[in-house]
Amino acid sequence: MDFLNFLDFKITDILDIILVAVLLYYIYKLVRGSVAINIFIGIVIIWGFWKLTELLDMEMISSMVGGFMQVGLIALIIVFQQEIRKFLLMIGSTNFANKRNFIRRFRFLKPDGDTTSTDINAILEACEIMGRSKTGAIIVIKRNNSLDFIKSSGDTMHAEVNQPLLRSIFFKNSPLHDGAAVIEDNYIVATRVILPVSNERSIPLRFGLRHRAAVGITERTDALALVVSEETGNISYIKNGEFALFNDIAELGNMIKEDLT
Numbered sequence: 001m002d003f004l005n006f007l008d009f010k011i012t013d014i015l016d017i018i019l020v021a022v023l024l025y026y027i028y029k030l031v032r033g034s035v036a037i038n039i040f041i042g043i044v045i046i047w048g049f050w051k052l053t054e055l056l057d058m059e060m061i062s063s064m065v066g067g068f069m070q071v072g073l074i075a076l077i078i079v080f081q082q083e084i085r086k087f088l089l090m091i092g093s094t095n096f097a098n099k100r101n102f103i104r105r106f107r108f109l110k111p112d113g114d115t116t117s118t119d120i121n122a123i124l125e126a127c128e129i130m131g132r133s134k135t136g137a138i139i140v141i142k143r144n145n146s147l148d149f150i151k152s153s154g155d156t157m158h159a160e161v162n163q164p165l166l167r168s169i170f171f172k173n174s175p176l177h178d179g180a181a182v183i184e185d186n187y188i189v190a191t192r193v194i195l196p197v198s199n200e201r202s203i204p205l206r207f208g209l210r211h212r213a214a215v216g217i218t219e220r221t222d223a224l225a226l227v228v229s230e231e232t233g234n235i236s237y238i239k240n241g242e243f244a245l246f247n248d249i250a251e252l253g254n255m256i257k258e259d260l261t
Contacts, residue, residue: 118186119161120256124249126166127228127235136230137170138180138210140195143260145221151182154193161186170228180213180225196220198241207236214238224259 024044050069053062123139130137140147155176159165161183169191170177179192195213203212214225219241227236237244237252239259246252 118183118260120253120260122161122163123166123183123226124235124253124256126163127226128249129163129167130170130228131233131235134230134233135167135170135172135228136177136210137166137226137228138195138214139166139226140180140182140193140214140217141224141226141256141260142182142184143222143224145223147182147184147221147223150180150193150195150217151190154179154182154190157188157191159188161188180217200241211236211238215241215243218242224256 046065047069050062050065053065118141123141127137127139140150165188166181168174169181169188176191180195181188182190182193196216197209197212198216198219200212200215200219203215208229208231210227210229214227214236215238217223218225218238222240225238227238228234229236235249235252237246237255244255246255
């Protein structure tokens with residue numbers, strides 16, 4: 001029967017499905033944790049409904065949904081401009097093929113015990129202590145996208161992450177405290193880094209330039225950012241251009257470890 005012809009799979013069909021699955025998976029990773037995830041899920045549902053109507057030869061509804069999908073492409077580019085930028089940065093990153101965890105990017109399932117090499121506990125301990133003394137700080141943690149374009153604005157460093165060093169960097173009388181510190185693979189690789197400031201108007205007015213800079217870098221890349229407020233001593237966690245809420249420092253640590261693996 002012609003209706004069952006779609007079951008006649010070829011090697012190219014299987015490869016096509018795998019490539020689409022990989023593409024959708026990485027798009028999901030880019031929008032996960034942001035408001036765009038709901039839009040992404042809605043698009044997938046509409047696309048699936050469209051293909052189902054085509055399969056069942058429901059020409060009228062299929063043409064209507066298909067027209068909506070085609071016209072909506074421009075709107076999607078506007079809605080997902082930040083995510084598209086991050087995706088292109090990930091594809092074009094100069095050190096993409098040289099990272100030690102290159103193979104891990106293509107694993108859909110994380111094996112048990114897969115952890116990050118970054119000493120998250122040392123970073124959070126330093127943030128807690130700086131918070132109690134109301135020492136302002138901004139720490140950027142690299143994930144996949146290259147941060148070379150911001151590292152060049154600061155001072156190069158290559159020191160293993162530890163709590164006393166982070167505290168000394170942001171000590172108010174330290175020559176390195178002004179700006180952000182960048183961490184890659186458990187090493188502080190740059191200090192006094194100048195970050196792009198977000199122009200997002202939805203950021204509450206109580207947040208200053210540190211928080212806007214953290215939002216700015218996480219809008220342009222997939223990096224994570226921790227900010228210690230100089231006014232309140234509160235710790236903020238920013239990813240995908242948004243503030244991630246947490247109840248305590250232990251939950252924050254688990255969130256960061258999950259985002260880095």
